[in-house]
Amino acid sequence: MSTQGPPIIIRRKKVVHGHHGGSWKIALADFMTALMALFLVLWILSSATPQQRQGVAEYFSTPLLTAIAGGEKQASSPNVIPGGGPDPTSMEGERERIDRRVDSRPSNVPQRLRELRRRIENAVQADPMLRELRNQLRFDMTREGLRIQLVDTDKRPMFELGSDQVAPYMRRLLRTMAPLLNEVSNPISISGHTDNLRYVGGLQGYSNWELSSDRANASRRELIAGGLEPDHLLRVAGMGDQVPIPNSEPGDAINRRIALVVLYQEIANHIRTQGSRGEMFGVPSAMPPSDDLPTDEFVEGIRETLGGQ
Template sequence: MAKKKHKHEEHVNLERWLVSYADFITLLFIVFLILFSMSAVDAAKFQALKESFQQVTGSGSSLVMPAPGSTSTPSANINTGASKKKNDIAAEKEKFEQIKKKLEEYAQSKGIEKNVIINIDQNGVNVTVTGTILFANGDATLQPAAKAIVKDMFNIINTIDNPIRIEGHTDNIPIRTAQFPSNWELSTARSTNLIRYLIEEYNFNPKRLSVGAYGEYHPVAPNGTPADRAKNRRVEIMILSSQSPIDKTPKSGEH
């Protein structure tokens, strides 16, 4: 009979638990170090710990939080930026309300409140001057009486350093002269002449200014009556908000 071979018993490694135990103790040690560092609120020590941990694990930046109170805390930066923006918008809106009130009081004092309309919208403060307050019919030269009005109004407008946009509009009555072949040229000349006047007479910073011209194509009323056509012959002076979707010139503190 063949002899049966004896199977050797497998050797059981009774020390495997030591590996897991060592990992556990190491992680526990790191946790206590982090808690101690956070309680001390010492940014320099915390940074040193973070760098040491990065060298050991190679991933410390994702596991170790920024030091308490550190400027590198993302949520703190986001909240601070959002809060500042909200405060800036609120301050700008309050300033716009003050300008609107002063312009309305000025228009009433001069008896031109029917021709000077002030509104606040998403673009900022919109000052609409209609009729012949600034320019005679078919002309783009500032009238003598208009210069005093412009001066007074811009003393109020210029209390804020936001960009200014000036837009010219006409009624639908065609004009064909050597100077103005169409209403396009007339509306352009009116807005640009007002801008030139501000720059030349009051040293207004050109970087704050922009111009638009729309001819007869953006009416605010039907052109069926003289009164409605007078509403469409207008210049709009816009104090642009920092939130305005309209393209803006850079802000500047110089006037």
């Protein structure tokens, strides 16, 4: 009889390496697409004007919540359900509540005016001809709104001496500003001002009153020629030499100027309905610093004084 035991069987597992698949191709394609998009963006930015680049920067500066919600109306709502009335499925209550506030929200007014001021300054800076006029372009806030003053100097007057003939650089400046003024819905007031140098005939004939009015109207014509919507204009007036710039001599060149005021909507409404200037409506006399736009509290004080409109 054989003494050998049962045979020994050794089993070895065969290791089969799986195929790596094509996932790397998808990753590479995504990378190349992103790289191509980056080069396209860089090429577009290199060929864009300063104004276009500014517009791109403003787009990306929009708050994420506002961009996702589709605007301030939805982002400012505390309710998840877009309702607010008796029936949660109805949007009438929420829509009515927000629509009443959208134009009266105080933060909107300074923001729009800041944006307008920045756009005008950027447009002037981008134009080599207008860049020399930066010192003759002044911004400040009044009780009526954002005031933009175009002032004379002895070396660079805005108009021909003693006439309403617009200088070429003044014409270019007004026509550059015109489309930017269209970007806000606020009405515009134009006033002309002169120094105290009088005509030989005095007030009997053609005087500083007529000259300031003619220059204001000449500025209006240039703005219209530059594309300003006529409906934006509310008031064109000549102030003669009666409103000199504070801390200046009446005969100084800076008193020969054109003042454009982007009016608060409340002031414009009262001008239309009462035919009076904003100072006669009981508007608070406290003013913010001349170099700054009004604070939210200042704008809210105007609205409360004018009846919350």
